[in-house]
Amino acid sequence: MVISLNTNSINKEVNLSGLNTPCKDCGGLHLTDDHWKFMGDMPQDPVDMIDDLAKMGIYKPNAFKMADTVNAADLRQTLLLKMAGKGDPKRERLVLELCKQAGGIDNAFAAAFGHKAGEFFGDTIRAGDFSRRRFLKNLAVGAALVTLTNCAPSPGDDAATDTSDAPAGADNLEKKDLKIGFIPITCATPIIMSEPLGFYKKYGFNAEVVKMPSWGAVRDSAIAGELDAYHMLAPMPIAMTLGLGSSSFGVKLASVENINGQAITVANKYKGKINGPADFKGFNIGVPFPYSMHNLLLRYYLATGGIDPDKDVKIRAVPPPDSIAQLVAGDIDAYLMPDPFNQRAVYEEAGFIHKLTKEIWPGHPCCAFAASDEWISANPNTFRSLNKAIIEAAGYAQDPANRPEIAKAISERAFLNQPVEVVEAVLTGNFDDGLGNTQSIPDRIGFDPYPWQSFANWISSQLVRWDLQGDGKVQTAIADGKYEEVGKKVFMTDLARELATEVGQTPPAEIYRTETLEFDTFDPAKPQEYVDEQIKKYGV
Template identity: 50%
Template sequence: MLKFHTQSHIEGMSCPYCQELLLQSGLEGKLAQQLGGPSSEQQIVWQDLLNSAGGAMNVMAAAFGDRARDAQHDRLLADSGIEPYPSAHFDRRKFLQHLLLGAMVTTLSNCTGAGNRREPFSSDIPTTRLEKTHLKIAFLPITCATPIIMAQPLGFYEKYGLTVELIKMNSWTQVRDAAIAGELDAYHMLSPMPLAMSLGLGSVPSAIKLASIENINGNAITVASRHRQTVKGPKDFKGFRIAIPFIYSMHNLLLRYYLAVGGLHPDRDVELVTLPPPQMLSGLRDGTIDAMIVAEPFNQQAVEQGIGFIHLLTQELWPGHPCCSFTASQSWIDEHPSTFRALNKAIIDSANYARQAYHRREIAQAIASPEYINANPKTLEAVLTGNFDDGLGKRRNIPDRIDFDPYPWKSFSYWITTQFQRWGLLTNDNFQHEAIADRVFMTGLARQLSKQLGQTPPTLILRYEDLKFGRFDPTEPNQYLQQQIAKYKF
């Protein structure tokens, strides 16, 4: 299967559709090739149609019914060690209408070269085609949710014909349970959550799609001020009680990664407790926890309140790591394909706006109010601009302390699932990392929408990930996992 390609080879091809074809992989790509025939042009047309219609499994459902969809799904995942989740509600009439519309538009395209290329779908979805315009989206009041939050006061939802009510939630458990129950339309989630939910880890299996990444970086390990003279590295956390926001979080996985380097087993040598972020500040203050790894603005608030110091930014452990994501259920996407594309486009547009450093102060003001993050705008400015005090008497300037890149690299998924295995959250020795990444991460659609916005998203789905203590090669995830275990003994 094709994964890594030289940029010159890909860009040297005359047909953008054929360029795209080379970059497809996994179950969706295989079905696209089967259904599309021998022609590269036909194959990529099929791939675009499959993506727009919610995936290849929905094509099978439209043609043969839900039982055939489930059978095809089970067959394709049989070797992956992944249990299929129950078939979601599927509106065949809406799907066929959407598929036929896509085919009509695509017929107007051709493969005669980049100069004549037309996108398979319009860059602007007419509001008259939206299945639903009044939406409810869950979020937690943290800076990781910036694209979802700022899209309301700064007009990004309105730009795409949407009226959005943001529903503030108190914990990731509440978000997860609301998504399983289908209470809202879309959800702010930690990037490992859709993977865990799709695998049935910690909950019933639920078909949740990761549509785009909300933020990269943006967290820190903060230690209680009373440990200021003793904590210098990971080995110094032995015996500590450390708060994390959720088991299936990048916070938990990166903390475990860091502690292991210091020779500490995170389930034996420290005590990890799950707490909502506001309670972490109280814990640092009253001594019930020694440290926390959490999103902003809580680390900066600990510094401002004199109860903690920033020991390490997660950006220092893995530059560019994913934190939070924009998600929706497969069943909701099936019922609202045009609305979903418009909503995801608004989030990607918002994230790209937030990525520009000169917008950060404006954004801090926009998201600070009580109905959103409810924080001092100056605190949010310190986080968003990366110009901050660390609680150790240093003024630091790290512009990408938090950043916003909506592209969902599938190598993110591969690393996350290797760590699920490493720490016993996923007990499957023959787990196929590629299969779950293909099932959950909507990388192709995110690329397509970004292009329509005039952005230049990556053309690959995988990349090397350079962490503080070694490079992760997503083409060899199991080898990476075994090397970690061999080196650190767990």
């Protein structure tokens, strides 16, 4: 049965045919297997949620006869106990204790069911109503409630798991059902391809990759504990750990997803007018996120042409999937974005590729596989095996012979939702640049998973140089030669080397190397001197 709902708070069609079929996990009657996705779109106000659930038929009217005699708080508690307690007195007592720890039923309900939990937590901090300790407590409580309300069997359940086909070591995994967030770009290739090509399954995981709309959503979902692991921009774990752009939240960069793989794309109306960085003066330029290699590389490039990135141009965050539409509409004149959106702009005759970022810094990191300190601590065996699967997938993707197969697998609607020829052009490096040239650049994108500590030091040096928050916080955090300390705290280089060796790869023994960029050379042992020299040379 499909019903159409149009209330003050929701407007959608819902397939209720699965309500008569017991859930294969918990035995209860509820929405289909993807009901957790639907819950994310439900009203934020608990009373509205109860009303809509009743209208949808998920809860029968007689289940809420007490509504005439109890207040809203009682209704909130009833729904929490019904969904999280599942009729088990011990679980109900745990739920009530968690609510108490959260500071009341309202806070607990918002933490468990609010579809913008990241904003809930962020607003709590910004309002200053709670101490950092209370914030972290609420975060933990919210994660615990979310766990209780999903339909996975509880520790006391008798459900048996068939491990007859499980790979070696799978019985040691703390968690096998995983949700891994990704942005639909080619940088996420190892994370995405591991689902259709079986790398997750090989290591004993029932893993689902979850498409996210923006990097802000990835960050908020990470803080809220809504995902197990995630595809992140390489600077994000450093920024989040230092509390830049959000409250401080410990994240580890476990392995690098891709090197190179980005480009500066310019609207077609500027053909013949753009020859170097100085020609971008006055432009509106899109980047996917403030704390991204895209923003840092763009600033580095513009500054060499005498352009002050904070005064002579306007740089703003644009979700990659929106970049071409904004380029066509004239909202932005150019962008430095991940692929396939540079190649897609050429395909749509909307823009031309001015410069691949591998020309700015050959072998630079872009995106990474990451997980929170808290999740890693709670699931050490799972984290190790998951990272190993990603590293092995990256090695597979690094082989040019495998890329046509990968392009076909990740182009599907559930993943990149792009024409296969566009994705294949990026992965193989055989492409048209929009200027009438056919290029053959096999290393347009690479998949070397090794997280060099020199990458971390360069990223930190540019965060210091540009002070993106404008409050000097990053200078304080990395002052007094703390570049190495920050890098080793966030980049898990030693573990990545160990896991790469286990899957037959040959990672470097060193953790630092001199990085050669287009306009200078970076000595990772002297990051602050590098920043000082840049400012002296270019004035910014």
